Amino acid sequence: MDYGISIWANNNFFIDNKKVKLNYKSKPSLVKIVKEIRDGGIRGPILLRFPHLIEKQISLIYENFKSAKDEFDYKGSFNAVYPLKVNQYPNFVKNIVRIGEKYNYGLEAGSKAELLLAMVYNGKNSPITVNGFKDEEMISLGFIAKEMGHNITLTIEGLSELTNIIKINKKRYGQTPNIGLRIRLHSSGIGIWAKSGGINSKFGLTSTELIEAIEMLKKENMMSAFTMIHFHIGSQISEIGPLKKALREAGNIYAQLKKLGASSLNSINLGGGLAIEYSQHKDEIKRNYTLREYANDVTYLLKDISTTKNVKEPNIYIESGRYIAASHAVLVAPVLELFSQEYTQAKLKLKDVNPPLVQELYELYNTINSTYAQEYLHDSIDHMNSLLTLFDLGYIDLIDRSNTEILVNLIIKKAITLLKDKGSKELLQIQDMIQERYLINFSIFQSLPDFWGISQNFPVMPLDRLDEKPTRSASIWDITCDSDGEISYDKNKPLFLHDLDVTKEDYFLGFFLVGAYQEVLGMKHNLFTHPSEATIEINDDGYEIKNIIEAQSIIDIMEDLDYDTKEVVKTLDDKIKNSNLIDNSAKKDILDEINMFLNDNSYLLS
Ligand SMILES: *Cc1c(COP(=O)(O)O)cnc(C)c1O
Secondary structure, three states: OOOOHHHHOOOOEEEEOOEEEEOOOOOOEHHHHHHHHHHOOOOOOEEEEOHHHHHHHHHHHHHHHHHHHHHHOOOOOEEEEEEHHHOOOHHHHHHHHHHHHHHOOEEEEOOHHHHHHHHHHOOOOOEEEEOOOOOHHHHHHHHHHHHHOOEEEEEEOOHHHHHHHHHHHHHOOOOOOEEEEEEOOOOOOOOOOHHHOOOOOOOOEOHHHHHHHHHHHHHOOOHHHEEEEEOOOOOOEOOHHHHHHHHHHHHHHHHHHHHOOOOOOOEEEOOOOEOOOOOOOHHHOOOOOOHHHHHHHHHHHHHHHHHHHOOOOOEEEEOOOHHHHHHHEEEEEEEEEEOOOOOOHHHOOOOOOOOHHHHHHHHHHHHOOOOOHHHHHHHHHHHHHHHHHHHHOOOOOHHHHHHHHHHHHHHHHHHHHHHOOOOOHHHHHHHHHOOEEEEEOOOHHHHOHHHHHHOOOOOEEEOOOOOOOOOEEEEEEOOOOOOOOEEOOOOOOOOEEOOOOOOOOOOEEEEOOOOOOHHHHOOOHHHOOOOEEEEEEEOOOOEEEEEEEOOOEHHHHHHHOOOOHHHHHHHHHHHHHOOOOOOHHHHHHHHHHHHHHHOOEOOOOO
16 A cells, blocks of 8 residues: 555655655655654644755756757746745745745745745845736835846736836836736636636736737837736646647737737746646546646747747746645644544453344354455344344343444454455445544644645555555544544545554654645634644755744734733633632642643644
């Protein structure tokens, strides 16, 4: 059982000596890293960041486009920017900027806050692109970025933004940012994220508006600022077809705009959308192209259109975010409990004389073997149904019922072990019936919001014991008090985990490819906040754990919600001091205790 690691892991992780390891330099196991962090006192879920995986993705993008440009003798330049909305956390962004410096990898901003981050962190020689709806303040920020010396392009989403740029340009100090026009294409991506492209999309100028924009720029003598057209057909583009269609459309618009006198126009920005393979199962694979194919298609198509239309080959910009960010982060969370742990032989309370069917279950349990496993299993389920009816009619008592549940559970578990090498369809069905619910110390709302919101699956697997065949069909429960906080067992993409005794061993699950979108989309449902995080730099001899940030303390969470924390602390103190249920001597200890709890994070202590 390799949990589809060959499908989704992109050779970043591999299984060796029972454990999931990083396939880089000293190849440490994830369990070892996590245990070391936990030994430092951090509990609950931990998000691990791996800068070498950011570096890998960035260099792959530049290398593939370089090969494509060489292959087709493409004259325009290749440029990329990282869209901040995908992950704005400082320990990610600072690494992006540091690693991207040698490529002049830039940043893309979609809001005032993101633009300010870009103005702080973007490298001197790297481009900044700005998308999204802009008011006069945001446009002024764009001008300030230009005045500071940044190479910035403001992409306008509608004509009113252009009107504002023209107005602000008159008031400022002579430096105009580059202007990009977002074009509204007929083509759009497919899949759950495709809404950002297409003729009905939220963004972009129609052909009529494009012509009008050109006229406005000409009239204001600002044509020299218009350098870029932009489109973005959606995130997680699983098939290359729609992108090629969009490129042809955009390439022709580019050539037309050049003919209309856009003499400074020299760039096409393709937006983001490069897909990540999240699937753990062969028949669920979604992405039908590679980065190489993407780079080749983009370069070839733009070359072809430019040659046909006799225009200079445009500089290429891409804004892929998911592709860069997803793989760098792994969430590791401990299992707190298995809900059917109570079904052990030790819990049986057999009487001297049991109802005949219970007695028979007991014998099935003791004599089941591989030849008769399936038959005994059917019998036991039959008996259970009869016994439950007898209970409803008042013929057997609660102890008999408990014995029934335990015995049937034990028989099913034994049968699964006996049948496991036969791989029958039947076995899958049985496993569906006795799902084990694993309670995990994390919040799905906080750490996998796209699972909650749009049923996006993320690869999940245990980090250890990978030499043993897991036999429990697992559903995963988080610790929120919300029934949506569950990844239920799905027999089309089954998850099997190991049987375990949580009182005796740690068992960690890794959730992979969570570095894009999940962190900032995460919700504080039940006041579970961003998990503790650490950055892991792997070297030839081992690794270094850097920038450990513990999940927010409860008192800080309250402060974030604008509670008056002085009032909170004082009220708790007063209630303890004024209580007449305890001795005065105990009060100081209780005060210390509650103070400690207020300064802990809100995850459970495991
Ligand atoms: C969201 C967005 C991106 C990033 O998309 P990914 O699918 O993460 O690559 C790029 N450009 C624009 C304009 C966006 O809105």
